[in-house]
Amino acid sequence: MENLEELAQQMRRYIDDPVAFVVNVLHAQPDKWQEDALRAIGKNSRVAIRSGHGVGKTAFEAWCVDWFLFTRPYPKIPCTAPTQQQLFDILWPEISKWLKRSPLLDGLFEWQKTKVTMRAMPERWFATARTASKPENMAGFHEEHLLFICDEASGIDDSIYETIEGALTTKDAKLILCGNPTKNSGVFKRAFYEDRDLYWTQKVSCFDAARVTDDYSQRLIKQYGEDSDVVRVRVLGEFPKAEPDGLIPLELVEAAMMRDASMEADPDVMLDVGADIARFGDDETIIVPRIGGKVLGLFHYTKQDTMTTCGKILSITKGMMAEYAKPHATLHIDDDGVGGGVTDRLREVVLEQGLNIDVVACHNGGAPGDKEHYANWVTEQWCGLKQRLVDGDISLPQDDELAAQLSTRKYLLNSRDQIILEDKKTFKKRIHRSPDRADALVLAFSSGGSVDTSLAQLLGGARFYG
Ligand SMILES: Nc1ncnc2c1ncn2[C@@H]1O[C@H](COP(=O)(O)OP(=O)(O)OP(=O)(O)O)[C@@H](O)[C@H]1O
Ligand SMILES: [Mg+2]
Known part of the structure; x- marks a missing residue:
């Protein structure tokens, strides 16, 4: 008592x-x-x-x-x-x-x-x-x-x-x-x-706040600017403003990062993997697997040769196929520059090992499906991703860089009234880094490109289109 x-x-x-x-x-x-x-x-x-x-x-x-x-x-x-x-x-x-x-x-x-x-x-x-x-x-x-x-x-x-x-x-x-x-x-x-x-x-x-290192805040400010939405929301505790010429508002990205997308119940929905390839230098190689609207991870590496990158892409893909019992996967690879070598080697391995994997070579400057509204393929894909974020059926991993890259890419209307995404060089000049995480995500959700399926390879390696 x-x-x-x-x-x-x-x-x-x-x-x-x-x-x-x-x-x-x-x-x-x-x-x-x-x-x-x-x-x-x-x-x-x-x-x-x-x-x-x-x-x-x-x-x-x-x-x-x-x-x-x-x-x-x-x-x-x-x-x-x-x-x-x-x-x-x-x-x-x-x-x-x-x-x-x-x-x-x-x-x-x-x-x-x-x-x-x-x-x-x-x-x-x-x-x-x-x-x-x-x-x-x-x-x-x-x-x-x-x-x-x-x-x-x-x-x-x-x-x-x-x-x-x-x-x-x-x-x-x-x-x-x-x-x-x-x-x-x-x-x-x-x-x-x-x-x-x-x-x-x-x-x-x-x-x-004593417990957040100044490095974190300073890095985001240096890269994206004190008035950017990423800094407002993630450092200053201010509500976002939405950049007037930004293609994807941070609000949409943050919502997707706070969403539990239940895994697609439909067994027909297979694995898609996007990969943006870097070699040496500061840019990163990014690999993004997804099933339906759910992004399963964001893998990043620097300073790797293309053979190692191929190995990483395949081991992540095979691992995810086994884990989620998916008999088929599609790889969407940035085929420009160093990516070309990766696409070729991936196709070789897929053939050698008889894997049920399609390799799609993607060209940012390629022709869009809708030529009336989009100036090029990559703009169409970014707009497609934006639409899915608006529809609210995507869940993304929490990642500062991904949030920043998606929400700071700008767009313009060209003289033919088509939407055109700010090119990578201008973005890099402004932000001092490549938008590689966002690009890999966009690739993971992309459609079209130069499809060279395993079937096509068996038929003699002909490209279907592109
Ligand atoms: N006053 C404190 N003394 C000791 N540890 C603390 C104190 N406040 C927070 N922490 C620890 O610091 C870490 C980060 O804090 P916490 O997760 O609460 O931050 P948060 O604001 O919720 O972060 P986020 O924005 O990521 O949600 C946690 O491990 C927490 O236990
Ligand atoms: Mg918290």
């Missing part, structure tokens, strides 16, 4: 003081902005934080989960994020990391894969992880002590927030929204503008 009374005292002590809880119980030292935000959630019902990458948002959210669990009787804490990876691989382990710092909390609570429960009454006292894939996932929570946590809040659909809103009825119901400000509409954006009277808000730039 004495122990219980002591425990109750501790719970009461920290009920309005999350800063002291974090310092004394979790043994963490919050950064200045984290301290302000903790104080704010102690006093307010809604807190929204937008920031650059890596400033410590998820740690802050994890502390809030632990604090609310410890200080309220029978609390419910639904936690959500746009993707399973964000929720289960990042936020959920972060909660465990801090919980285990305190022998007291570790003894009281059990951390499980999708829940953290009070050992003594697991049904009524818990935090739970729910993906933001459908509003029902956030339904059914009506408690006196309720804390909703939304990580990567820009990527969560408004329909999910509607459900959450419906549950925020009691005096001790709280809501925390944290994320990079990737989208210019929706609840997260409005929290800082139209609805800001409802929220305590904070903006955290990477420059205000």
Whole structure:
């Protein structure tokens, strides 16, 4: 009993003081902005934080989960994020990391894969992880002590927030929204503008955060400019502006990087692999495999000879075919310059080994299918990718460079009113690097080119077209 009374005292002590809880119980030292935000959630019902990458948002959210669990009787804490990876691989382990710092909390609570429960009454006292894939996932929570946590809040659909809103009825119901400000509409954006009277808000730039190295921020600024959307969203914590002559707005790219595209159920959808080839020098060789709308990875290498590159492309392709049980793959290779040698060697190996793989040689300057609207093949492919991003059926890996390259490539209209993509040389002059990651992605999603299928090779190596 004495122990219980002591425990109750501790719970009461920290009920309005999350800063002291974090310092004394979790043994963490919050950064200045984290301290302000903790104080704010102690006093307010809604807190929204937008920031650059890596400033410590998820740690802050994890502390809030632990604090609310410890200080309220029978609390419910639904936690959500746009993707399973964000929720289960990042936020959920972060909660465990801090919980285990305190022998007291570790003894009281059990951390499980999708829940953290009070050992003594697991049904009524818990935090739970729910993906933001459908509003029902956030339904059914009506408690006196309720804390909703939304990580990567820009990527969560408004329909999910509607459900959450419906549950925020009691005096001790709280809501925390944290994320990079990737989208210019929706609840997260409005929290800082139209609805800001409802929220305590904070903006955290990477420059205000001790734990982000200046190198990261400076590199992005040097390359893309302080006013570029990539720097605004990923370093400064500002919403994007959308470059007036940029072909693909960053907002579309960020949305795809926060999307869980479920793997195409259709067994007829095969593997496609795009490869942009570099040899020596600073440019990278990039290999991008995808199945349907889901990009499976972004492999990058520098300073490799073309034979090694062929080996890498084939081993990645064969590995993915085996892993996803795909009997056929299509390789889309940038055939200009050093890529030509890679295409030739790949075709040779495919033939020698009798692989069920087509090799497509792609020429950026080649003829587009739609000659009325596009000046060349590569412009048509970039526009095709943009359309798929607009349609929202693509999921991309989180990658700063890829986001930057996709969103900073410009376009023009030529004298024949055709769209023409800014050429590589001009891009390189402006940005000081090749748009290789974006180009490889575009290749992975490309159609057409000079098809030289294994069948064509068997028929005598004739190219079908191109
Ligand atoms: N005050 C702190 N003391 C010690 N470690 C911390 C602190 N704040 C954050 N961290 C650690 O720093 C790392 C990065 O923080 P975190 O993941 O919370 O950043 P983030 O803002 O969520 O990043 P992202 O923008 O990538 O989502 C994590 O390992 C986290 O545990
Ligand atoms: Mg985070």
